[in-house]
Amino acid sequence: MNWKVWLTIVLSVAAIVTGWSAWLQRADPVAVTTGPVRSDYVLRDFEMTALNQEGQESFTLRAPLLEQDPSERTITIQTPLFFVPETEGGHWQARSKLGWISAGHDELRLEGDVRMTSPEEGGRxxxxxxxxxTILPETNQARSDEFVTVQQPGSRIEGRGMEVDLADQRYTFLSEVKQRYEPRRR
Structure with a gap:
């Protein structure tokens, strides 16, 4: 036999053995595990102030727990207390059981036993x-599609759906409106 034939046979056997060995030693596919998404960061017992595009206060927030979602960059908060400035220098205070802040910090959502009070400096x-x-600090607006009660000295207004201009302290109800005048006690 020719040496070229022997060389071809040896190389073919070596290739077959190498391929078979590689096939036996191939890695098992990595199992993808899914678990709870971890927060980007967590703040506990904190106070923070968010600034708008002009570098002025957009809102201030106090809460016992804040967590940021790493993929969407949104923030969830437990029992938040928001301070939203108004043009006269005071702050509206808004609190609830849960809160959410959009990735751009231009939308605040409050859920569960929401209470909001006007600034003390406004006289009302x-x-x-x-x-x-939902509070939109950039436009100084708040709105709700739920049943809302507005209490102020001498009157109580209830209705479903409401929009509030926080700067002017004007509110508009959308439906099922009831108003009751409550005389002041002397």
Whole structure:
């Protein structure tokens, strides 16, 4: 036999053995595990102030727990207390059981026993109560699609759906409106 034939046979056998060995030693596919998504960061017992595009206060937040979602960059908060500035220098206070802040920090959502009060400096003592509310600090607006109660000295207004201009302290109810005048006690 020719040496070229022997070389071809040896190389073919070596290739077959190498391929078979590689096939036996191939890695098992990595199992993808899914678990709870971990927060980007967590803050406990904190106070933070968010600034708008002009570097002025957009809102201030106090809460016992804040967590940021790493993929969406949104923030969830337990029992938040928001301070939203108004043009006259005071702050609206809004609290609830749960809170959410959009990735751009331009939308605040409050859920569960929402209570909102007007600034003390404004001269009008307004208290709003509902189950869900959205606050837009950039435009100084708040709104809710839920049943809302507005209490102020001498009157109580209830209705479903409401929009509030926080700067002017004007509110508009959308439906099922009831108003009751409550005389002040002397």
């Amino acid at each position: 003592d307004i208290a709003l109560a509902t189950e869900r509310m």
